[in-house]
Amino acid sequence: PCKMMSPILDQVAGEMADIVKIIKVDVDKNPQAAAHYQVQGVPTLILFKSGEIVWRKSGVMSIKEILALVN
Numbered sequence: 001p002c003k004m005m006s007p008i009l010d011q012v013a014g015e016m017a018d019i020v021k022i023i024k025v026d027v028d029k030n031p032q033a034a035a036h037y038q039v040q041g042v043p044t045l046i047l048f049k050s051g052e053i054v055w056r057k058s059g060v061m062s063i064k065e066i067l068a069l070v071n
Contacts (some may be wrong), residue, residue: 001060005043008063012070020070 006024013022027034027042037046041058047069048054055069 002043004060005045008061008066011063012066015067016070 009022009024012020025033027039033039037044037053039058043060044056044058045061045066046053046056061069
C-alpha cells in the first residue's frame with residue numbers, strides 16, 4: 001500500500017505545490033515519529049494546519065479523495 005501511495009502523493013505535490021507540502025516519513029527508520037503521532041498502520045496520512053493535526057486516515061486514498069480533502 002505504501003508503494004501505491006508514493007506516486008499519488010507525488011502527483012498531489014506537483015498539482016498543489018503552492019498550497020501543501022507533502023512529507024513522507026519511513027516509520028521503520030523513524031520510529032520516534034511513528035510513536036509520537038501514534039501511527040499503527042501504514043500508510044497513514046495526516047493533514048496538519050498551522051502545526052495542528054486536523055485530519056488523519058490509515059490506508060490507501062485516491063488522488064481525487066486527497067485533492068478534495070485539501071480543497
